[in-house]
Amino acid sequence: MAEHALTTWESQDLRDRILERLLDAEGDWVSGAELSAITGVSRTAVWKHIQTLEELGFTVEAVRHRGYRLTHVPDIVLEPLLRRRLPAGCALGRRVLYAPVIGSTNATLAHLAQSPALPHGTVLAAGTQTGGRGRRGRSWFSPDTGLWFSVLIRRQIPLSRAAEITLLASVAVRRAILRQTDAPVQIKWPNDLLMDERKVCGILAELRADGEEVQHVVLGIGINANVPHEAFPDELANIATSILAASGRPVHRTQLAADVLRELEPMVEALAMGGAGFAAVIDEWRSACHTLGRDIRVQTPGGLVEGFAIDISPDGRLLVRTHTGERLSIPSGEVLF
Numbered sequence: 001m002a003e004h005a006l007t008t009w010e011s012q013d014l015r016d017r018i019l020e021r022l023l024d025a026e027g028d029w030v031s032g033a034e035l036s037a038i039t040g041v042s043r044t045a046v047w048k049h050i051q052t053l054e055e056l057g058f059t060v061e062a063v064r065h066r067g068y069r070l071t072h073v074p075d076i077v078l079e080p081l082l083r084r085r086l087p088a089g090c091a092l093g094r095r096v097l098y099a100p101v102i103g104s105t106n107a108t109l110a111h112l113a114q115s116p117a118l119p120h121g122t123v124l125a126a127g128t129q130t131g132g133r134g135r136r137g138r139s140w141f142s143p144d145t146g147l148w149f150s151v152l153i154r155r156q157i158p159l160s161r162a163a164e165i166t167l168l169a170s171v172a173v174r175r176a177i178l179r180q181t182d183a184p185v186q187i188k189w190p191n192d193l194l195m196d197e198r199k200v201c202g203i204l205a206e207l208r209a210d211g212e213e214v215q216h217v218v219l220g221i222g223i224n225a226n227v228p229h230e231a232f233p234d235e236l237a238n239i240a241t242s243i244l245a246a247s248g249r250p251v252h253r254t255q256l257a258a259d260v261l262r263e264l265e266p267m268v269e270a271l272a273m274g275g276a277g278f279a280a281v282i283d284e285w286r287s288a289c290h291t292l293g294r295d296i297r298v299q300t301p302g303g304l305v306e307g308f309a310i311d312i313s314p315d316g317r318l319l320v321r322t323h324t325g326e327r328l329s330i331p332s333g334e335v336l337f
């Protein structure tokens with residue numbers, strides 16, 4: 001599949017203003033003249049944006065002398081659809097870019113974030129990723145039934161506290177999933193989410209720092225929302241699942257994204273204000289944790305560690321007692337299944 005270039009900011013903005021007005025009309029007609037007046041572009045240009053909406057999965061009826069009306073709205077993360085599900089004033093998601101197909105939302109957002117004009121809270125979401133990035137240089141399977149997005153966090157956060165962001169995100173994603181399903185969701189240290197003991201969500205934070213201060217974080221969240229189990233490739237079939245496969249019911253992805261952002265926003269603000277950060281949700285994390293209280297094997301940058309997972313520290317380190325009785329505090333690594 002060819003990579004879909006991000007349409008320019010301006011053109012996504014015009015498309016979104018047209019969509020906003022059509023959504024406000026709640027299925028009633030909106031004239032081409034009005035859409036042209038709102039956007040300041042010709043009626044032919046309005047028609048082109050309507051065609052773009054149809055390519056994205058909207059159904060728009062067009063009748064001469066009446067205008068346009070929306071008859072079907074797809075579940076995709078476009079700004080007007082997401083913002084309607086976010087609390088007023090929520091900074092995360094106040095700007096949303098969407099690409100039906102992209103290499104990696106993390107890679108593209110990191111590139112776009114080089115411009116200081118891109119505001120804190122910008123979300124880049126994608127239908128499909130052709131080069132989705134996972135932790136430890138792995139690729140991330142990203143078919144069009146999942147939820148793949150990255151959030152730009154441009155807040156003053158000390159580098160020493162940056163690791164808390166992914167832990168906070170794991171709690172936020174878990175809360176968001178639990179708003180749509182009763183099925184249990186566990187956390188595998190540091191930030192993988194599991195359902196039925198299989199991975200349902202991965203989180204990848206990539207940051208840029210200046211000395212001891214974080215300049216920005218690109219926080220990538222991949223949720224296997226409605227991926228049918230049979231769609232996973234053989235190598236993932238036993239270790240990955242989706243919310244659909246684990247709970248038997250599809251989720252509303254735009255709502256899921258909005259709930260993640262709504263939950264994450266106050267946590268990130270607290271961190272930026274020098275507040276409690278992960279310590280504020282550590283008990284919730286512990287009670288959802290799949291790793292603590294078990295004999296585990298952890299692949300760390302320094303090698304394989306085997307032992308008993310005792311606890312997590314407020315800065316996110318995994319505390320392990322090895323079989324020889326040594327107590328280790330592991331800052332990063334991966335718990336092996």
Ligand code: BTN
Nearest residue numbers: 104106132133134135202220222
């Ligand atoms: C992991 O290996 O557990 C992390 C996976 C992170 C995947 C998400 S999907 C959205 C964002 N864009 C990427 O390329 N990766 C992250």
